[in-house]
Each structure stands twice: as C-alpha cells, then as structure tokens.
Amino acid sequence: MDIKEIQNLIKFVAKSGASEVKLEMDDIKITIKTGSDPETTAVHYAPVAPQMPQMPVPVAEAKPTVETSAPVAPAAENSKFITIKSPIIGTFYRKPAPDKPLFVEVGQTIAEGDVLCVIEAMKLFNEIESEISGKIVKILVDDSSPVEFDQPLFLVDPS
Incomplete structure (x- = not known):
C-alpha cells in the first residue's frame, strides 16, 4: 500500500463519520481514529516485519561516565x-x-x-x-x- 492509497483511505474515513478504522494486511497495520471535527485525525501506521527466528545478539557492556561540568559550590x-x-x-x-x-x-x-x-x-x-x-x-x-x-x-x- 503506497502513501496515496493511505491518504485516500484517511479522507474516506474522515468523510464517512466513523470514529475508528483498523486495517491489517500481510505487511502493514493501519489504525485511523477521527475526532468530532475533521482537523483531529490520528493515524498509526506500523509496517509488520516477517517473522524470522530470533538470534542472540551480543550486548556491549556500558561504561560508566563521570560528569565534571557541574560546579561544586552551588550544589552545596x-x-x-x-x-x-x-x-x-x-x-x-x-x-x-x-x-x-x-x-x-x-x-x-x-x-x-x-x-x-x-x-x-x-x-x-x-x-x-x-x-x-x-x-x-x-x-x-x-x-x-x-x-x-x-x-x-x-x-x-x-x-
């Protein structure tokens, strides 16, 4: 689904008077919520990644940092x-x-x-x-x- 189709869908939902529409396809999920006036329309677009086996990912160890920019006198x-x-x-x-x-x-x-x-x-x-x-x-x-x-x-x- 391209951006033009999504925009047309938003316009159609806004004109229809529906308060919420959810559309789920193989590769995307779209939720369109409209308010009482046409200016408040919320669109949530989430591409769905194909399910693949998860592989362990090595995590880098975080190194502690020391901030020295704060003066000592005002803190005291x-x-x-x-x-x-x-x-x-x-x-x-x-x-x-x-x-x-x-x-x-x-x-x-x-x-x-x-x-x-x-x-x-x-x-x-x-x-x-x-x-x-x-x-x-x-x-x-x-x-x-x-x-x-x-x-x-x-x-x-x-x-």
Whole structure:
C-alpha cells in the first residue's frame, strides 16, 4: 500500500463519520481514529516485519561516565533546600487563569497544603500543593512550559 492509497483511505474515513478504522494486511497495520471535527485525525501506521527466528545478539557492556561540568559550590548551597518536583507530565502554569494573580512568588512563605501551581495534562488542570512549609527560594520552570515527571519545579527553604 503506497502513501496515496493511505491518504485516500484517511479522507474516506474522515468523510464517512466513523470514529475508528483498523486495517491489517500481510505487511502493514493501519489504525485511523477521527475526532468530532475533521482537523483531529490520528493515524498509526506500523509496517509488520516477517517473522524470522530470533538470534542472540551480543550486548556491549556500558561504561560508566563521570560528569565534571557541574560546579561544586552551588550544589552545596542548594543542599539545604528542598526541591518540589512535578508529580505528572504536562504544562506548568503559575496562575489559575491568565487574568488571575500568581499562586506563589520567590520570597513568599508557604504552608503545607498551599497550591503552588497547576499542571495541565490532557485538558485537566491539576493543582500542585506543597507538602512542606517554608520559603520559596527559586522557581525552576517558566510559566506555560512543558514539564516531565519528577522534574524540579521549586526550591524551598524549610527553615
């Protein structure tokens, strides 16, 4: 099946009103999912390799690497601070809405349970609450930036 045939299939499925179509042939698998509007169409194309006996492959041994680019002084300085990390993947926002004030600012004292930010994941806005009391020392992420799981968001001085 060539690219023209796949494109024609996508157009046909989008016009038909079907929400999902799966096509499996000898050498490929195609799944086409459409949303409520024609702009949201997802296509998953996976060529299927013929089944062949598996042969053992030698694995190269990984060699440990040592990073020396990080200066020692800031690490020691930051060791007294507690890092609040992202519990989910999503988009980081410092405000509950564009016209609202920031949740927290550098230098602000926070208590356990205070909302620090929201992280949008799949159109859901998740409030991230502080698990500690202290003073915000540094905000490590820019507003409206994507964040990963376990990415540092804030530095807090618990003293």
